[in-house]
Amino acid sequence: MTYSTLNTCLLIGALALTACHKSEPEPTATPKAGPAAPAPQPTTAAVPNAKDTSMAMAKDTSMAGMAKDTAMGMANKADTAMQAGMEAPNALTDQLTKMGLTPAQASAGVGAVLAYAQNKLPAADFDKVASSVPGASQYIQSAKDAGAVSADAPISDAAGLNSALGKLGISPEVANQFVPVVTDYISKAAGPEVGGAVKSLF
Numbered sequence: 677m678t679y680s681t682l683n684t685c686l687l688i689g690a691l692a693l694t695a696c697h698k699s700e701p702e703p704t705a706t707p708k709a710g711p712a713a714p715a716p717q718p719t720t721a722a723v724p725n726a727k728d729t730s731m732a733m734a735k736d737t738s739m740a741g742m743a744k745d746t747a748m749g750m751a752n753k754a755d756t757a758m759q760a761g762m763e764a765p766n767a768l769t770d771q772l773t774k775m776g777l778t779p780a781q782a783s784a785g786v787g788a789v790l791a792y793a794q795n796k797l798p799a800a801d802f803d804k805v806a807s808s809v810p811g812a813s814q815y816i817q818s819a820k821d822a823g824a825v826s827a828d829a830p831i832s833d834a835a836g837l838n839s840a841l842g843k844l845g846i847s848p849e850v851a852n853q854f855v856p857v858v859t860d861y862i863s864k865a866a867g868p869e870v871g872g873a874v875k876s877l878f
Contacts, residue, residue: 787819808865
């Protein structure tokens with residue numbers, strides 16, 4: 677075998693080997709895996725914030741306090757109105773007790789005077805008298821309870837009034853001071869016209 681023949685054989689072998697390599701399939705690239713998806717977080721029920729809870733409780737307490745203050749304010753107004761209504765009769769009975777009478781005698785005595793006026797005055801005029809004396813009906817009831825006034829024997833004149841006051845332990849001398857105090861009070865409270873009508877009864 678000559679040298680040229682040997683080269684030819686080597687060349688043919690190299691070409692055949694190259695052809696074999698080209699005929700083999702090229703390996704496919706394996707796709708890279710993407711980043712793993714995050715695992716779902718467990719859901720938990722919302723827990724009320726301690727601050728929010730305390731604020732809500734404070735608000736409820738404040739509203740309750742406002743309601744209480746409102747109720748107390750209304751009660752205080754009612755008490756003030758009652759005190760205002762009782763101021764006049766207290767001033768009247770206070771003057772009468774300075775004559776040495778007890779509060780019970782003074783109240784029943786005023787009731788006797790009012791009962792007399794009720795029997796003698798027109799209804800419209802007596803309504804003005806009664807409205808000017810807070811507690812007028814209570815005074816009259818006090819006189820009835822004490823036995824000074826009765827439906828069976830109404831007071832029809834000044835002598836009957838003196839008799840009614842005598843049943844209360846009020847002497848004629850004290851009665852002479854007692855009646856002007858009551859009529860003067862009615863004149864100031866109801867006006868001179870009504871007061872004059874009451875004074876004309878004595």
